[in-house]
Each structure stands twice: as structure tokens, then as C-alpha cells.
Amino acid sequence: MKNSIQYKLVVWISIAILAISELASGISFWLAYNESQRFQDDTLRQIALLVDTYKTPLEDERIIESMDRDPKRIVVQPVTASRSSLPPLLKLPAKLSSGYHTVEIDGLYWRVYIYVSISGTRFAVAQEAKIRKDMARESALLTLLPLLVLIPVLILVSRQIIKSEMSSLRTLAEIIDTQNEDRLSVLPTNKVPNEAAPFIHAINRLLQRVNQMNEAQRRFIADAAHELRSPLTALSLQAQNIERTDSFAISKERLVPLKDGLERSRHLLNQLLDLVRQQASATHLLKVDLAAVALTVIQEIMPIADAKKIDLGLAQETAVQIDADASAIQLMLRNAVDNALRYTPAGGEVTVRIGRDNGDAILEVIDNGPGLPNAELERVFDAFYRLPDNTQVGSGLGLAIARSIAVQFKGSVSLRNRTTGKGLIFTYRQRESQSN
Amino acid sequence: MRILLVEDDPMIGNALCVALRDAAYAVDWVQDGETALRALDNREHQAVLLDLGLPRRDGIEVLKKLRANESALPVIIITARDELEERIKGLDSGADDYLVKPFDIDELLARLRAALRRQGGQAAPVLSNGIISLNPATREARKGDIVCLLSAREFSLLQALLLRPGTILNRAQLEESIYGWNEEVESNAVDFLIHGIRKKLGTDAIKNVRGAGWMVARNT
Numbered sequence: 001m002k003n004s005i006q007y008k009l010v011v012w013i014s015i016a017i018l019a020i021s022e023l024a025s026g027i028s029f030w031l032a033y034n035e036s037q038r039f040q041d042d043t044l045r046q047i048a049l050l051v052d053t054y055k056t057p058l059e060d061e062r063i064i065e066s067m068d069r070d071p072k073r074i075v076v077q078p079v080t081a082s083r084s085s086l087p088p089l090l091k092l093p094a095k096l097s098s099g100y101h102t103v104e105i106d107g108l109y110w111r112v113y114i115y116v117s118i119s120g121t122r123f124a125v126a127q128e129a130k131i132r133k134d135m136a137r138e139s140a141l142l143t144l145l146p147l148l149v150l151i152p153v154l155i156l157v158s159r160q161i162i163k164s165e166m167s168s169l170r171t172l173a174e175i176i177d178t179q180n181e182d183r184l185s186v187l188p189t190n191k192v193p194n195e196a197a198p199f200i201h202a203i204n205r206l207l208q209r210v211n212q213m214n215e216a217q218r219r220f221i222a223d224a225a226h227e228l229r230s231p232l233t234a235l236s237l238q239a240q241n242i243e244r245t246d247s248f249a250i251s252k253e254r255l256v257p258l259k260d261g262l263e264r265s266r267h268l269l270n271q272l273l274d275l276v277r278q279q280a281s282a283t284h285l286l287k288v289d290l291a292a293v294a295l296t297v298i299q300e301i302m303p304i305a306d307a308k309k310i311d312l313g314l315a316q317e318t319a320v321q322i323d324a325d326a327s328a329i330q331l332m333l334r335n336a337v338d339n340a341l342r343y344t345p346a347g348g349e350v351t352v353r354i355g356r357d358n359g360d361a362i363l364e365v366i367d368n369g370p371g372l373p374n375a376e377l378e379r380v381f382d383a384f385y386r387l388p389d390n391t392q393v394g395s396g397l398g399l400a401i402a403r404s405i406a407v408q409f410k411g412s413v414s415l416r417n418r419t420t421g422k423g424l425i426f427t428y429r430q431r432e433s434q435s436n
Numbered sequence: 437m438r439i440l441l442v443e444d445d446p447m448i449g450n451a452l453c454v455a456l457r458d459a460a461y462a463v464d465w466v467q468d469g470e471t472a473l474r475a476l477d478n479r480e481h482q483a484v485l486l487d488l489g490l491p492r493r494d495g496i497e498v499l500k501k502l503r504a505n506e507s508a509l510p511v512i513i514i515t516a517r518d519e520l521e522e523r524i525k526g527l528d529s530g531a532d533d534y535l536v537k538p539f540d541i542d543e544l545l546a547r548l549r550a551a552l553r554r555q556g557g558q559a560a561p562v563l564s565n566g567i568i569s570l571n572p573a574t575r576e577a578r579k580g581d582i583v584c585l586l587s588a589r590e591f592s593l594l595q596a597l598l599l600r601p602g603t604i605l606n607r608a609q610l611e612e613s614i615y616g617w618n619e620e621v622e623s624n625a626v627d628f629l630i631h632g633i634r635k636k637l638g639t640d641a642i643k644n645v646r647g648a649g650w651m652v653a654r655n656t
Contacts, residue, residue, distance in 0.1 A: 226489070229516035230445050233538035237451035240541045244458050254454065261447055 006166045013158045021151050025144045032140035040132050041100055041113070044074070044125045048115035051076050051123065072131050079114060079122040092124055102129055165193050172200065182218075184211050223384035224272060227396060231265040271395040274331055275383070278404045285323040285409070287433050290363050291316050293326060294352045297333045301341070309346045312337070315353040320361040321433040324409045329428075332405045332413075333363065335398035336426040340367035342394065343424070361432045368423040377415045402428070437552065437592055438462040438613055440481040442472040442498065443514070444490050448537075452485070455541045460575065460588035461548075462616045469493025476502055480612055481509065483552055485544075488515040488526065496529050503530035510551035514539065549573060556599050565601035566655035568641055570594055577637060584636040589614050593629045594652075597642065602654030604645050 075090060090105050090112075098114045109129035116122050168191050175187060186204040189197055238258040242251050294314055305312035322329075333352070340350040344367045353364040372380065372387070379385050383400040399413070406413040411430030418425055439461045443449040449465050456463045464481065466472045469490040476484070476498075484502075488495035499511055511533075513526045518536040526534050532551045535544055549572045553561065563570040569578045575591045577584055586594060596613040597605060610626050622628075630642055630650060642650050 226516040229537045230448060233516070234445065234447035234451050236538045237448065237455055237541055241451060241454045241458065244455075257447065257450055261451075264447065 006162050009162045010155075010159045013162075014155045017151055017154050017158075021147050025147050028143050028147070029140045032143045033136050036136035036139045037132065040127070040136065041111070044100075044111065044113040044127060045115075047074060047076065048113055048123070048125045051125070052115065052117045072135075073127070075124075075126045077124055077126075079124055090124070090126060092126075096124070098122070168192055169196060176203075182214065184214075220383055223396075227268060227384055228265075231261055231268060235261040235265065268395045268397075271397040271401065275397055275401045275404060278328065278331075278401060278408065283325040283328065283408065286325065287321045288324045288326045288329055290320050290322065290329070290354045290361060293329050293333060294354060294363070297330055297337055298352060301334065301337050304338075305341055305350065308341060308344075310341055310344055311349045312341070313349070313351050315351050317353070317355045320354055320356055322361045322409070322411075322430045323433045324411075324430065328405045328408065329363075332402045332428060333365070335402050336365040336428075339394075339398055340365050340369065340424070340426070343367065344369035356432060357429070359432055360429045363428040365426040366418070366423060367425075368418075368421065371417040371422050371424045372415065374417065377417070380415065381413070402426075406430075437483075437595055438464065438481045438616070439548070440472065440475055440484045441465040442467075442469070442484065442490065442495065443487045444468060445487070448487075452541075455545075457616075458588070459545050460591045462592065462612070462614055462619070464617045467491070469495065469498045472498050473501055476507070476509070479507075482555070482613075483510040483512070483548060485548070486511055486513050486531070488513060488517055488522070496525065499526075499529045499531060508555070510548075510555045512544070512547055512551055514544070546573070563595060563598045564655070565598055565652050567653055568594070568598065568637060570598055577633075579637045579641055582637055586633065586636070589625070590629050590633050590636075593626070594633055594642075597650060597652045601652050604649045604651045606649035610650070 077090060077092075079092060079096065090110065092105070092112065093103060096103075096112065096114045098116045101112045101114065103110055103112055110126045111129045111132055112124050112126040114122060114124050172187055172192065179185065184207045186207055187200050189200050189204070192200050235258065238254065238261050242254045242258065245251055245254065291314075294316070298312060298314060302312060337350065337352065344350055348368050350368075351364075351366045353362070353366060355362040355364070376387060380387070381399045381403045384396040386394075386396050399415075402413050406428060409430055411428055414427050414429075416425050416427070417423070437460070439456055441449065441452055441456065441463055443452060443465065444467045446467070449467065453463050453465050464475060466475055467490075470492040472484075472486075472490070473493065475481070486495045486499060490498070495513065495515070499513075502509065502511065511531045513531045513534045514537060515522070515526070515534075516537040517523075523534050523536075532554070533547045535547060549561070552572075553563075556563075561571065561573060563572060567579060570576070570586075570591070571578075572591075572595065575586050575588070577586050577591075577594060592614045593610055596610060607626050611621050614625070614629075615621050630644075634641055642652055644650055
């Protein structure tokens with residue numbers, strides 16, 4: 001409740017309305033009260049003029065006493081009435097100048113207007129001050145009535161407006177709550193108050209990113225399932241082929257592809273595990289000597305190169321170190337060399353090159369195989385992507401693993417065709433380690 | 437019975453070829469959609485086993501093209517794509533059946549037999565002309581009281597004849613139903629197989645039409 005915008009708005013708007021209306025009604029009361037008193041003063045003056053015009057009552061110096069004993073009565077009496085037999089109704093102080101006065105007479109306050117006629121006669125028109133004040137207050141209070149009605153209406157209306165504006169946010173929250181995690185749809189922005197729009201746009205951008213990630217993950221899982229099915233299909237067929245034959249010789253013959261099938265499954269599972277491990281592992285960086293990594297991989301892979309009669313060699317131009325994890329860099333290089341050997345024809349040449357360029361360490365695998373169409377150079381890094389005419393049995397994960405490793409060490413991997421002669425160059429580039 | 441196998445995975449392709457040949461089918465194996473379409477132009481196959489994820493041309497495209505050419509050839513899709521939409525799309529594109537990898541070879545063979553049977557307008561699993569009956573599932577032939585088991589190639593030959601009773605098939609047609617592309621055809625294989633079948637079922641089982649070929653009698 002304390003953090004509710006709706007609550008705060010209602011409270012503060014109510015306070016503001018009350019404060020302002022307080023002030024407004026104060027001013028309005030004061031103005032109306034004064035106006036009313038001025039009006040009453042004016043009435044006294046008007047009466048004085050009337051009395052002066054029709055002189056009669058004052059000629060016999062009688063007091064005009066209006067309306068009996070009415071509390072609102074207005075009294076008219078001569079001021080110079082000392083010679084009169086009758087006592088004056090109001091004992092007015094002797095020296096009153098012409099104009100308005102408020103005087104105390106016998107404990108009561110009177111508002112007195114002293115009038116001097118052209119003939120020089122002075123007389124007073126008076127009314128009891130308390131009555132006048134009461135009357136003025138009453139009429140001033142009446143002016144407050146519309147305000148009093150308005151305040152609760154204003155509070156209610158503002159509350160209602162805020163509530164309805166906030167309800168669009170609540171609707172959005174409901175939309176988010178009821179979303180299917182698999183396919184998050186963006187939130188509608190047309191019914192949202194402008195103030196909330198940047199927030200909603202940010203949420204929508206986040207939702208889109210989550211969607212893309214979900215989509216990539218879904219595709220990867222679908223691809224992985226597909227790729228796992230293929231060797232499994234081959235294995236089950238190969239096993240059944242052996243089961244069906246009675247001949248020992250044929251059984252033995254059919255065992256060969258079964259072994260290949262097992263090797264393929266094993267390779268695929270290893271690659272999948274490598275990829276997952278690369279994506280999940282939080283490595284701490286150590287200095288890695290690229291030459292040492294290259295030597296390890298070349299030694300390891302030499303038998304395969306020999307078997308394919310491919311000349312596998314190292315070209316080290318300079319000693320270079322990077323901050324990375326040696327086993328990850330080995331894995332990347334092994335995958336790159338493996339690919340090179342796979343696509344280079346017998347009698348070909350594969351070279352691991354270590355160099356330096358502009359502060360970057362460079363690790364390259366150069367082959368003289370057929371190379372790749374330029375349009376495919378980037379796509380082959382996608383997991384399970386296979387070239388249209390590729391008949392090689394591979395996991396389709398080698399380059400995806402290499403890229404994942406590169407990302408981990410803030411390096412980059414790329415493929416390019418050789419400009420001189422045929423062949424492909426795999427390049428890993430990473431900031432060289434700061435020597436100390 | 438000659439089958440076109442369209443499968444890009446070399447391991448699965450090889451294993452399927454072995455299995456299908458074991459089951460007495462002549463198999464031609466191609467690895468991409470383009471070659472598959474060219475092979476189908478020759479109209480020498482009785483059924484197609486079609487993978488979907490193919491290089492050059494997707495399996496569905498091959499299937500649609502085949503059906504657009506008004507071919508009623510039985511097509512069984514064999515694929516690792518198991519989503520419901522894919523299966524519906526496959527069948528709606530004209531496939532007769534849809535099998536998800538990995539599958540059991542016996543199931544594939546049974547579905548293949550069923551597809552071929554429906555193709556011949558037969559509901560019964562046993563092929564017959566009223567005189568000779570042949571069970572494709574067991575390769576068992578029956579004529580009157582005689583019941584015998586045929587070899588894979590004997591079965592292929594008799595099946596070719598029984599599928600079109602009353603029609604004369606020449607040597608080349610019979611050879612085509614027994615051998616795949618890259619299998620070497622032995623010069624007198626047809627005579628040898630017919631001799632074997634006659635020995636098991638009696639001489640009148642297959643009729644020789646001099647200068648034309650061979651036939652089995654039509655159901656009367």
C-alpha cells in the first residue's frame with residue numbers, strides 16, 4: 001500500500017484539493033463578508049440621504065426609531081439634541097466627525113453614520129454592530145456551499161480516473177502472467193498510459209530477446225534429437241542385419257558398419273558433451289602457450305593424418321601466449337584440424353600456424369582441400385549445419401564448439417578460402433597475453 | 437520388386453540396402469532429391485522409401501513433384517522428423533505411410549508390403565491368382581496341397597508375375613524386378629529361377645509363351 005502509486009495519488013490529490021479549497025473558501029468568505037459589510041454601510045448612508053431629503057421627522061427633533069424593537073432596527077437621531085426634552089436613544093459621544101464610526105454605547109457596539117446636511121444639521125444613522133456581523137457572516141457562509149459540494153466530488157472523480165488508468169497496467173500484468181513461456185507475445189502498447197510506455201517497450205524488447213533465445217534453444221534440441229536419431233537408426237538396422245543372417249562370414253562382414261555406427265554415436269555424444277561443457281563452464285584464465293597446445297594436438301591426431309596420407313605440420317613464426325584455458329583451446333584446435341583432415345584429399349597438406357597480428361595472437365589451420373563456397377563460410381558455424389553436398393559423417397558440432405570456446409575467451413573464429421590456390425583457412429584470434 | 441531408396445545418411449542407406457536385399461527386394465539407392473527425381477522418371481520402381489531432410493531438394497518437394505506427375509507409386513517417408521505437423525504434411529503431400537527413425541526393419545518391411553498390396557488393389561496380405569498364392573511376409577508359396585518356401589529371388593520373380601496375372605513379362609522386365617542398378621545380372625538367372633519355382637510348385641505353375649516371356653494364369 002505504501003508503494004502504491006494509486007494510493008499515493010489519491011492521498012496527495014485529496015490533500016491538495018482540501019488545502020486549496022480551504023484557502024479558496026477562506027478568501028471567498030473574507031471577500032463576501034467585507035462586501036456584505038460595505039453594503040450595509042451603504043444602506044446606512046442611503047437612509048441618511050432619505051431622511052435628509054424628507055426632513056420632517058428631524059424638524060421636531062424627534063428620534064426616528066424604526067421597526068419597533070426589532071434587533072435589526074436602524075436608529076436615526078439628531079446629534080445636536082441637547083436642548084430636547086426627550087433623552088436620546090443612543091448616548092452618542094459628543095465629538096463625532098461625519099462618516100462611519102463604530103462606537104460602544106452601554107456595552108453594545110453600534111455602527112454609526114454621521115451625516116451633515118447642507119443646512120448644517122447633523123444626525124446619526126446607526127445599527128447594532130453584532131447584528132450586522134451576524135448577517136454578513138451568514139451571507140458569506142452561503143458562498144462556501146458550492147465549494148463544500150465540489151470537494152468530495154473532485155476527490156471521487158480523481159480517484160476514479162487514477163483507478164481506471166492503473167487498471168490498464170493491471171491488465172498488462174495479467175497478460176504477462178497468463179503467457180505461455182514457449183511463445184511469449186509482446187504486450188499491446190495502445191492502451192497504456194504514455195508514462196508507462198517506455199517501461200512496456202523495455203519489457204517487450206526483453207520478451208523478444210527471450211523468444212529468440214527460446215527459439216534457438218528449441219532448434220538446437222530439435223537438431224540434436226535429429227542427429228542422435230540418425231546413428232541410432234543406423235545401429236538398429238545394422239544389428240538387425242546381423243541378426244538375420246545365419247552365415248558367420250556374412251555376420252562378420254556386417255559387423256564392420258555396426259562398429260562404425262558405434263564410433264559415430266560415441267563421437268556425436270562426446271561433441272555434444274564438449275559443447276555443453278564449454279557453454280556451462282566458468283573458467284579462470286591462465287597463460288596458455290599456443291605452441292604447446294599445437295604440439296599436443298598434432299601428436300594426438302598424427303595417426304589419423306598418417307592413415308589418410310596427409311602431411312600435417314606446424315609453422316610457428318613466433319612464441320605467443322594468450323589468457324585462456326589450455327584444454328579448451330586444445331579442443332578447439334583438435335576440431336579444426338579434424339575438419340581439415342576430413343576434407344583434405346589424400347596426399348594433401350594441413351598446417352597449424354601460430355603468429356601475431358596487431359597485438360592479437362593468431363592460431364590458424366590451413367589446408368589444401370576444396371575450400372568452401374563463400375556464402376557458407378559463416379553458416380557452417382551453426383550447430384548441426386551441414387553443407388548440401390556433404391557426404392562426410394560428422395557431428396556437425398565441431399565449429400559450433402570452436403565458436404563457443406572463442407566467445408568464452410573474447411576471441412573470434414572465422415573461416416576463409418585461400419587466395420592462392422585451393423584450400424580453407426581456419427583462424428582463431430585473441431588478444432595476446434600481456435607479458436610481465 | 438524394385439525399390440527406390442532415397443536417404444542421404446550413408447550409414448543408414450547402407451544398412452537399409454542390406455536389409456531390403458535380404459528381404460528379396462531389388463534396391464536402388466540415391467542420396468539427394470535431384471537424383472531421386474531423375475531416377476523416378478524412368479518409372480522402373482514399385483515403391484519409394486523417402487527421407488525428408490535431403491540435400492539439393494527436400495523430400496517433400498520430391499514427393500510433390502512425383503504426385504504432380506500423376507504417379508501413384510507407393511511412397512513411405514522414413515525420417516527423424518517426428519513432429520505432428522511434419523507427419524501431417526508428409527501424408528498430405530502424398531505419402532502412403534510415415535515412419536519415424538529409429539524404426540524396426542520388420543515394421544518397415546511390413547508397411548512396405550502393405551503399401552504394395554494396396555497398390556495392387558488387394559486387401560488380403562496373400563498374393564494370389566486363384567491357383568498359386570504367395571505370402572510376402574513369409575515367402576511361402578502354396579499351390580493346391582503343395583506348400584513350399586521360396587528363396588529371395590524366386591520369391592521376387594513369382595511376385596512380379598503374380599502382381600499382374602495374365603500379363604506376359606519378358607526377360608528384361610523380370611530381371612529388372614530382381615536386380616538393383618549396381619547388381620550384376622547373371623545371364624541365365626531368370627531361367628534358373630523359373631526352373632527352381634517349377635520344381636517346387638509343378639511345371640504348370642508358370643507358363644512359358646515362346647518368343648514373348650512368362651506369365652501366370654489370371655484368376656477365373
